[in-house]
Amino acid sequence: MKEAKISPSVVRRLPIYLRHVQDLLDAGIDTVSSKEMGAKLDLNPAQIRKDLAYFGEFGRKGVGYEVEYLARKLEQILHLDQQIRVALVGVGHLGMALSNYTRFQNERITIAGLYDQDPKKMNMQVGKLRVKPLLKIEEDAKTIGFQIGIIAVPAFSAQEVCDVMIRCGIRVILNFAPSSLKVPANIHVRSTDMTTELQSLAYYISE
């Protein structure tokens, strides 16, 4: 099932809903209203109902959402009911931070390959993995089957890494390099650039 075009901002709220209902599930809570969710997540209940309605009729008037069903459904929608293997290229500080994050946070999304072009980093141990040369990624892709690629290299080599990832069959890319990437229409890239992030926050500084 692939739904009609859902806006990226809706998609970005789904993991937040998922985390919340997982917490409720852990706490033994069976049902939750959009109002309760809204209060907890600091979101408009109408927004929550609208977001979730994209994916089917989850809630019941006066009862709310069945927590377990909603959790399972959100996992499905986000493909988190399967194992997701990530290839990470660029094992600098950012790459290291990302490896630590995902290693501890979520067992469904695993970094399954670490690559770098710096000879000094070859064979460096990070968690259960060893850093390999970028050239190895194509070979690994065949056996491991990466679904997501993370680009954590400097801007000047980001496009090259991106092209290699696409050749490996990776169609979803998270780009941390401060450069925009040229990709075919069937590839989904999300660029998150710390500078842009900080600059947009500067808007909220009061004069």
Place this chain on the structure above:
Amino acid sequence: MKEAKISPSVVRRLPIYLRHVQDLLDAGIDTVSSKEMGAKLDLNPAQIRKDLAYFGEFGRKGVGYEVEYLARKLEQILHLDQQIRVALVGVGHLGMALSNYTRFQNERITIAGLYDQDPKKMNMQVGKLRVKPLLKIEEDAKTIGFQIGIIAVPAFSAQEVCDVMIRCGIRVILNFAPSSLKVPANIHVRSTDMTTELQSLAYYISE
């Protein structure tokens, strides 16, 4: 001038517009149409016109936007016509990555204080700064005047760091810890959590 309530997604596009017009300026280009910008930035021209119209009448029909004026105006709106000083708490891999990023990318936004609670990191040199104990931040805030705080500590100490920042007069916070923070209504927090980011990207994996 503070404008009517602008949605966060509009604000987050402003630095992208700014970077683009700065590039045009460097290339000696005087005017640009929303259509040209749209093609370059992969955005709908109508969206660009709408976004910019929030802040005044920039464009002229048939001529487009004056690049220099638009650049200067966007800098003003984002407060990037002034020096912005950032306090960064948490000098692990992520903190190090952030220090490197902003040090090289943008002279207007400077990390002006680095703090950590780990005794092993005290006095560690990062660029021009030395890591100080978190306790020092309140004293420094008085002399340096931080406008933005970045939280790059583990989840369990994020709220504590956040509270300290608010006591220092910091009202804009970028939170990388995977935990939601409780703050008064006049504080602007943006949380970017790598796990949520990856989970929402998993939506785009095709079955």
